[in-house]
Amino acid sequence: MSEDKSKNLIQIYQGLKHKYRNYDTRDALKRMQAFRKAIQALDERGFSVSLEILGSINFGIVEKQSDVDLILFHYCRIHKGQDECMPLCSNLSFEREIIAHTLCSHLHTEKIHIETLDCINLHHVANYITKRDKEHYPTVLRFLFYGTIGRPVNFSLVSKFYDILTEDSDIMKEFYKWGSEILSAYLQTSDHRLSFHKYNERILNLGLDLPEGLKKELEEYLD
Ligand SMILES: [Zn+2]
Secondary structure, three states: OOHHHHHHHHHHHHHHHHHHHHHOOHHHHHHHHHHHHHHHHHHHOOOOEEEEEEOHHHHOOOOOOOOEEEEEEEOOOOOOOOOOOOOOOHHHHHHHHHHHHHHHHHHOOOOOOEEEEEEEEHHHHHHHHHHOOHHHHHHHHHHHHHHHHOEEEOHHHOHHHHHHHHOOHHHHHHHHHHHHHHHHHHHOOHHHHHHHHHHHHHHHHHOOOOOHHHHHHHHHHHO
């Protein structure tokens, strides 16, 4: 894939995501609010966490009992060295517990299945930014990628990192190349396509009129 094309795929996806969010359903809004409550509950306990929520919520749809796929960003001192926090990190376990508990209590439901697909230790991202160490480079690429595909909760925790990284043309060049390959694979997963089709149907049923440009983009996207 050429550099321009790679950059485009990521930018088109981001553009679509942002437009779609204007059509948030009531359940999607409620769920986002519950996530913010969870982050607040963690903050009160001294845990600085931010999330990227994946899946249909990026396009404003979610049903009350839908599963959650998320990426978690935190500062973990236990794994400040080179280790990854997944899968067995006591900080991560605690954070997941608080998130699950807050979500259930805020949404008045007994169980929501939450899958933490990845966890990034922000100490590693910060290290890379100050020391440009090679070990943390893959983490930084993953970090950028999740920011592309997810819907953030508590973005202010990580915005300074994004600002610095996106200013770096060498990193971004590499990221667009690598990220677009991963993104096209991700977009081809049946799950993702399914939620997109479901969303279109829903919009038609509601009689909402999509801007012509967005319709066209969607058609291209679904092809
Ligand atoms: Zn850890």
